[in-house]
Amino acid sequence: MTIDALRGAAAAGTVLAYAALCGAIWWREQRRKAASQASARALAGNGKAPALVLFGTQTGQAEALAWQTAKGLHALGMPVRVLPLNALDADMLRSTPRALFVASTYGEGDAPDGASLFVEKIMAGIGALPSLRYAVLALGDRQYQNFCGFGRQLDEWLHANGAKREFARVEVDNADPAALAQWNSRLGLAGDEEGESATPFTPWRLSEREWLNPGSVGTSIHRLVLSPPSDVALLWQSGDLVQVEVPADPTRPREYSIASIPEDGAIELLVRQEMHPDGRLGLASGWLTDTLSPGAQVPLRIKPHPSFRLGDNAARPLLLIGNGTGLAGLRSHLRARAAAGNGDNWLLFGERNAAHDSLCHDEIAAWQSAGLLSRVDRVFSRDQPERAYVQHRLLQVADEVSAWIDRGAAVYVCGSLQGMASGVDAALRQIAGTDRFADMVANGRYRRDIY
Known part of the structure; x- marks a missing residue:
């Protein structure tokens, strides 16, 4: 031959x-x-109209709790139907006699992506809901000023439109078991011992740490390689998260996007040092990037992130957009695509200066040379007199972005909520137009892991 x-x-x-x-x-x-x-179908049953258990989620926690709630109600003989808030229409909400809302909050009081269409289409003007009984389980994190902001907004909106509260809103700080037990108790449900809080932390080993941006005007970014114990199976998907238990603050796990895939044999993270005004490093980032010695143990557990996995988008063209340590979540997807031999990928990434902040430059260049990245746009905000960011680049290449959307591309955004993610969202809405953008959200072709 x-x-x-x-x-x-x-x-x-x-x-x-x-x-x-x-x-x-x-x-x-x-x-x-x-x-x-x-x-x-099994939960809904064949008798009286089912109650709706509705969830607005970003990382999947609200969805998991909604299903736990629904299964508990079904065990009591109550017909229920589980739906994401983005799949709800106004007529359905008006006609249902009872709805239970499990609502997460994203960033500083924002609705999660899983409720964005609900906010725009239904909360903007549904009118009166006098026949609806409801309750709200609001998920949040007290380190943010607007704790449970979206859950509170949703509760007040429902009440203002005439819906009747079954009981006062239950607010949950970082999956607090006591608050979740309160929700179950008010609904007459038994507790679920198989939830996230029951998943143990496992000690992994810091086998490698690399400083990625020496000389940067920004704070240091480090690549960490964490090797598993010999008896731990490597079970995660690109797009998933890891929760790290910090010795100085064990009750508040920190979440990081995983930058690797199981085939790599280890979990890799990209961690930026948080610097306080007095020069002290953040508890978690300082420990991981400075205090922790190579070979030391890091207690962690993997957290599935269904909303940022490839899922149905595995065979689609991908437009991957991010900045800073957001490259971690995009890198895991690129590694998965490289393993599958799919090069229909466009990476658009921003940082400060090309000379010091070209994170993972050699790896990205190798993918591009091998045909596993069909396009790379790097935007360095401080390499020219006028600041430029990824959202500006999107608008500059709007025709090409629109063409990718037209041929079915999925858009994944990973990085900072303030500035980058909000700017990218506005740019994509402008490029795609209202109807196409809503269609992308509804069909899972617009996904974000932002913080």
């Missing part, structure tokens, strides 16, 4: 292998959807 023929056969084999992978992913997702639909 000639060399050309061998190359052709190899290429064909790669295509077939990738097609088989896509087929397997598609089949798995179809089975998951079918199982979810079957569960929903």
Whole structure:
């Protein structure tokens, strides 16, 4: 066989292998959807109108709690139906006699992405809801000023429109078990001992730490490599998170985007040092990037992040947008795509200066040379007199972005909420237009991991 023929056969084999992978992913997702639909039908029953258990989620916690609530009510003989807030329409809400809302808050009081369409289409003007009884479980984090901001806003909006509270809003700080037990008690449910709080932390080992941006005008960013204990299976997907238990503050785990895939054999993180005004390092970032010695143990647990996984988008073109340590979540997706041989990816990434902040430059360049990245746009905000950011670059290449959206691309955004994520969101809305943007959100083609 000639060399050309061998190359052709190899290429064909790669295509077939990738097609088989896509087929397997598609089949798995179809089975998951079918199982979810079957569960929903079983919970709804065939008698009286079911109560709605509605969730607005960003990282998946609100969805998990909604299903736990629904299954508990079903065990008591009550028909229920579980829906994301973005799938709810005004007529459905008006006609239901009872709705339980599990609502997370994102950033400083914002609605999560899983409730963005609900806010825009229903909360903007549904009118009176006099026949609705409801309760709200609001999820939040007290380190933010507007604790449970969206849950509070939702509760007040429902009450102002005439809906009747079954009981006062229950607010939960970082999955606090006592608050969740209060929710279950008011609904007459038994506690769920299989929730996230029951997942133990496992000691992983810091096997490598690399300073990625020496000389940067910004604070230091470090790549950490965490090796698992010998008896721990490597089970996560690109887009997932890790929770780290910090010795100085063990009751408040810190979350980081995983920058690697299981095939790498370790969890990699990109951690930026937090610097207080007095020069002290943040408890978590200082410990991970400075105090912790190589070989030391890091207690952690993996947290699935369904809203940022590839899922149905595994075979689509991907537009990956981020800044700073947000490269972590995008890097895991790029590694998954590289393993699958899918090069239909566009990375648009921002940092301060090209000379010091070109994070993972060699790896990205190698992917581009190998055809695993069809396009890379780097935006360095301080390399020109007028500041430039990724949202500006999006608008400059609006026609190309629109063309990617037209051919079915999914957009993944990872990085800072303030500035970058809000600016990118505004730019994408302008480029796509109201209807196309809403369609992307509704069909899971716009996903964010922002902080």
